[in-house]
Amino acid sequence: MAIYILVALVSYLIGSISFSVIFTKKLAGFDVRDKGSGNAGSTNVLRTAGKGIAALTLVCDVLKGVVAIFLAKAIADFDNVNHAEYVVQLAGLMVVLGHTFPVFFKFKGGKGVATSLGIILLINWQIGLICLVFALILMLLTRMVSLGSVAAAILFPVLTLFITDNYIVAGDYRIFGILLGIFVCYNHRSNIKRLLKGTENKFF
Numbered sequence: 001m002a003i004y005i006l007v008a009l010v011s012y013l014i015g016s017i018s019f020s021v022i023f024t025k026k027l028a029g030f031d032v033r034d035k036g037s038g039n040a041g042s043t044n045v046l047r048t049a050g051k052g053i054a055a056l057t058l059v060c061d062v063l064k065g066v067v068a069i070f071l072a073k074a075i076a077d078f079d080n081v082n083h084a085e086y087v088v089q090l091a092g093l094m095v096v097l098g099h100t101f102p103v104f105f106k107f108k109g110g111k112g113v114a115t116s117l118g119i120i121l122l123i124n125w126q127i128g129l130i131c132l133v134f135a136l137i138l139m140l141l142t143r144m145v146s147l148g149s150v151a152a153a154i155l156f157p158v159l160t161l162f163i164t165d166n167y168i169v170a171g172d173y174r175i176f177g178i179l180l181g182i183f184v185c186y187n188h189r190s191n192i193k194r195l196l197k198g199t200e201n202k203f204f
Helices: 001-016 019-028 042-049 051-078 084-100 113-122 125-142 145-162 174-187 189-197
Strands: none
Touching: 001 051, 001 084, 019 042, 019 051, 042 051, 042 084, 051 084, 051 113, 084 174, 113 125, 113 145, 113 174, 125 145, 145 174, 145 189, 174 189
């Protein structure tokens, strides 16, 4: 039980490092949460602070997911934990929770897409690449980042039903896929409403 508590806490704290806020304050002179959509994510950084800061934010947010999963596996291996896949899955959920509700930044964070990508790529590179390519194609075709993000969040748990190899730790990831997908979709609830109304913002 102590291992699960440790992994949950460390992963949440990693997720709570809001690079979008840090970079926009240090490099652009404002808090990204005060501009644009008010969201502390790389998409809003791109809209308000430009490509360079957005790219840096995106890479760091992806790395948060990668680092959390890597540390969880290392801790599970060191302690020889049974069902280590559950430790890895807990880390994935908690790092996205931290990204969305960062304790260091008044619990106002991003939507967890980039961090989820890092999680999925490390958990299963094959599923991660499929989700990434699928999302990028949708974004390019529709010019809507939210549509690609939501669609990939829905695709992830579906893929866990059919792809059973190449996981960082062997195990059942179906429930994890559903929970992560629901969480990301919930974070995009306002985007989903606009998508249904046909009023979602587009990138040109």
